[in-house]
Amino acid sequence: MESGPMSVDSAVLDPPAVPEGGANEPKHGGYSRFELELEFVQSLANPQYLNYLAARKFLTNPAFIAYLDYLQYWTRPPYLKYLTYPTATLKMLEILQQEKFRQDIISPDLAQAMIMEGMKTAVEWHREG
Amino acid sequence: MDKDMDGRFERLEKGIDNMVNALVKNNPSDKVAEDLLAAEAELSRGLKLLETHQNNYARIQQLRQETSLLDTQIKDIASSLWNMRKELKAIPTTTKPPDGSKHEFTTAELLAxxxxISRNTLPPPGVTNGVDLSTSQPSTQPPDPEDSFRLQTQPSQTQTPNTSINLSFNGTVSTPGPISAPTPNMTTNNNDTQHTTTQLPPSQPPTKATAEARLPLHLKPAVDATHDATxxxxxxxxxxxxxxxxxxxxxxxxxxxxxxxxxxxEERKRKAEEQAKKEAEERARQERDAAERRMREERERMARERERARQMEGAGAGGGGGAERRDSVAIGGGAARKPKQFTFLGGDDDDDDEEDED
Structure with missing residues (x-):
């Protein structure tokens, strides 16, 4: 993000530091990189948003794909515990690494099917346990 | 040992032979006799030695036996040890858990x-996303009165594990949260409603229920907060x-x-600037006010002095001036109902004019 937002040559970044109340971090529009990336990785759990991104050809951009790979640090501690939508976020981040899914999600039908399935699962999962 | 013994026997036999020869020749000699004696003594010593030898040999045999016995014992032990080791090695071992805490978080952190995340992983009570939960709901529990009440009054609201009718009424559904938390609350409220329905005129939940029951079917979704909620x-x-x-x-x-x-x-900066500007304005205004007040006081003072001078004059001249002053006062007062000092000012102006005219 720091060096040319959408170029493939962007330097590989380390994951942002976990916030510890320090206010000396550079802000982007008032938000730290940690906050923005946390928000973004969770937004990726929304199939509609993915469909939107796919329609704007983000999901075929090599730089964006590299960024998706980079975002996988959210699957590891100490970042994991900051996800407030852990189930959908982790699954979506996982399948977003597959090229087939990145191509398929451009279909509104698939997005809609994922939304319906997600809503159905959300009310049904806790009945089985 | 045998050779040694043979030699001794030979010597004795030789001694006996010599002795016999000497006796045959009838020529016994002391020397032969002594030789025989010595040979005999030698033999008995040899025999004793042989006895010791035999004893020792027996002992050696015994010890050998013991040794072999112990050897077999050792072999047995060794083989059983080997077997045991093999068995021990064959036992699947579990890896030793690392020292310290098993997880990288504490129970409190996990619960927190x-x-x-509970509000994002579990739908609020009554929200079904259009999935019909009532059909496949396991009916292991006997239906209690509260349950049937709920199903009658809220057909669209099907039961989820932590659905509480009271919670949905109160609207405190922000944290569906741990199932254990609302449960005691629910039970106490159940008791409450039962008490109130038997003893008192219906309290809040029953009235609401009757109100809903009276509504036509097509209007029910309108009062159901969870209708169409996803x-x-x-x-x-x-x-x-x-x-x-x-x-x-x-x-x-x-x-x-x-x-x-x-x-x-930026907002803070802007506010600070605004504040500073406001303060500057306020200061300027105060200064202006102070200046005006000073000026006004000065004018009042001057007006009073003039009034006094004129009164002194008027007292000398007669009533004409007094009527004029009354007029001027009436004009000044009626103009804008200004504070008193302005009245004086107005009068003052008029007076000035009059004086000028005069």
Whole structure:
């Protein structure tokens, strides 16, 4: 993000530091990189948003794909515990690494099917346990 | 040993032979006799030695036996040890857990996390996302009166494990949270409603229920807060639009580089500037007021002095001036109902004019 937002040559970044109340971090529009990336990785759990991104050809951009790979640090501690939508976020981040899914999600039908399935699962999962 | 013994026997036999020869020749000699004696003594010593030898040999045999016995014992032990070792090695071992805490988090942290994510992982009571939960609901529990009550009054609200009718009425559904938390609450409320329905005129939940029961079917969704409500296990579009990324997009659209730009900081700066400006204005106003007041006081003072001088004059001249003054006072007072000092000022002006005219 720091060096040319959408170029493939962007330097590989380390994951942002976990916030510890320090206010000396550079802000982007008032938000730290940690906050923005946390928000973004969770937004990726929304199939509609993915469909939107796919329609704007983000999901075929090599730089964006590299960024998706980079975002996988959210699957590891100490970042994991900051996800407030852990189930959908982790699954979506996982399948977003597959090229087939990145191509398929451009279909509104698939997005809609994922939304319906997600809503159905959300009310049904806790009945089985 | 045998050779040694043979030699001794030979010597004895030789001695005996010599002795016999000597006796045959009838020529016994002391020497032969002594030789025989010595040979005999030698033999008996040899025999004793042989006895010791035999004893020792027996002992050696015994010890050998013992040794072999012990050897077999050792072999047995060794083989059983080997077997045992093999068996021990064959036992599948579990890896030793690392020292210290097994997980990288504490129970409290885990519970706090569960609580934090609960509102995003479990739909609020009554929200079914259009899935019919009532058909496949396991009916292991006998239906209690509260249950049937709920099903009758709220057909659209099917039961989820932590659905509580009281919670949905109170609207406190922000944290569906741990199932254990609402349960005691629910039971106490159940008791409450039962008490009130038997003893008192219906309290809040029953009245609401009757009100709903009276409504026509097509209006019921209108009073059901959870009607058509959906639960998404991910951030909704509205969430995303309210987020920081959207805020940055707005900044970019407005032509501001978000890097290093903090709206809160800017707002604070702007407020501080405004405050400073306001303070400066306030100060200027106060100064102006003070100056005006000083001027007014000065004018009043001057007016009073003139009045006094005129009164002294008027007292000398007669009533004409007094009528004029009354007129002027009436004009000044009626003009704008100004404070008293302005009245004087108005009078003063008039007076001045009059005086000028005079």
């Amino acid at each position: 996390y569960a609580r934090r 639960f998404l296990p991910w951030p909704s579009e509205a969430h995303i639009r309210q987020g920081g990324l959207a805020a940055i997009q707005r900044l970019v659209d407005a032509g501001i580089d978000p890097r290093g730009y903090d709206p809160a900081e």
